[in-house]
Amino acid sequence: MQGKKTSESRTVMADIVLPPDTNYHGTIFGGNVMAYIDKVASITAMRHCRRQVVTASSDSLDFLSPIHTGEAILLEGYVSWTHNTSMEIYVKVEAENLLTGERRLTSQAYLTFVALDDNGKPANVPPILPETEEERWNYKTAAGRFEIRNRRRSIAKERRKQ
Numbered sequence: 162m163q164g165k166k167t168s169e170s171r172t173v174m175a176d177i178v179l180p181p182d183t184n185y186h187g188t189i190f191g192g193n194v195m196a197y198i199d200k201v202a203s204i205t206a207m208r209h210c211r212r213q214v215v216t217a218s219s220d221s222l223d224f225l226s227p228i229h230t231g232e233a234i235l236l237e238g239y240v241s242w243t244h245n246t247s248m249e250i251y252v253k254v255e256a257e258n259l260l261t262g263e264r265r266l267t268s269q270a271y272l273t274f275v276a277l278d279d280n281g282k283p284a285n286v287p288p289i290l291p292e293t294e295e296e297r298w299n300y301k302t303a304a305g306r307f308e309i310r311n312r313r314r315s316i317a318k319e320r321r322k323q
Contacts, residue, residue, distance in 0.1 A: 167240060173237050174200070175257075176197070194254060199216060202238050202272045210276040225267055231259070234255075237255075241289070241291075245286070251269070
């Protein structure tokens with residue numbers, strides 16, 4: 162299967178944070194940020210493999226800074242690594258002060274998606290061809306995250322047996 166460049170599936174999304182999107186601190190609900198991240202990652206994964214996908218895991222979501230009412234939430238996702246039927250997606254979230262143009266990193270996450278065939282079974286995905294320095298770093302460090310995910314999944318399976 163021929164590889165695909167990261168830019169072929171890169172997904173960018175922007176929205177304005179309004180009062181109904183926020184908590185009593187005037188900052189966006191964390192659950193809303195999580196939903197945005199999952200949407201961006203889903204689109205990214207489907208663009209890469211051109212198949213239906215399911216979210217298999219969310220490795221980490223680090224909230225670094227809040228996003229306030231009136232700011233824009235900016236999300237960017239790309240495929241950072243692929244395995245046989247799975248894709249690791251990196252999503253970066255920024256806030257933008259729309260009056261000054263100042264941007265800051267607010268959160269980042271790694272998610273894993275599995276491609277599905279027409280029968281709902283895992284399907285092979287094309288390899289990823291990273292293009293930028295950041296993409297190459299995420300690609301090089303992905304095997305370690307893959308091992309951690311597999312260990313975490315094994316522990317969860319053992320717990321279910323108890």
